[in-house]
Amino acid sequence: MTPAGFQVLLALASGHAHGYAVMGFIEQVTGGQVRLGPGTLYRTIARLVADELVTETETSDPSAPHDARRRYYQLTPLGEQTVRDEADLLARMVDAAHSAGLLSQRRTA
């Protein structure tokens, strides 16, 4: 699971189904620290689709340009399980970071 892969799965799990909304969510949730460019978004989603973690939804307009920013996606059951497992793993590391005194109160709230 690449960081970009997790970020896209997280965006979809948070209800952001459209490519542009996925990009906006990631930028917003990371306070602008992470910005997925259109090329990265396209490659990341192509990979998630090939791995059967994500599918394109029927709401996508088939005549729309083949641009991931303009299409709609959703998690598969496998994708949902995968993002849960990854979030759990990351949460353990964040807990350890908290125990190590690395996090401010604001970020652990």
Added chain:
Amino acid sequence: MTHQRPLGLGTHIFVPDADAAVAFYREAFGATELIRHRLPDGRVLFVELAFGPDKLLLSEEIEELGALAPGTLGGSPVMLLLELDDVDAAAERAIAAGANVEMPVAEMFWGERYGIVRDPFGHRWSLCTRREQLAPDEVARHVPADPTRATHGDAPSRP
């Protein structure tokens, strides 16, 4: 960040037939095609393949760009190293899809299962487990005097 560190390292290989190569890498090694671009004359300028977290660029031979495949050059001096959970299964799939064995899969002195195949396009692949079991000191103690006898237990690695 002011220091100029590389952001990543990829590999770009040249093959006579991109469709055949992509099919082989998908079947043998589970690669995923992400992007493809063609020249106006139909030749494949590049395909981007994902191998786990890494990527491989692949182009068809384009002589005027000096993009030459191993067959044209008479061999390849480069080995592509692919880490896998099940090396034996990957080697079997590669052989079934047309690869030749250069070195059968075996346990090696550095603590990994490892073998070498040459794909149908002339590229050499070393397939190895991703174990990282042995500390560097332990590996150093087991380096064989004769490099052709690298398999664990001193079995000859080549017939």
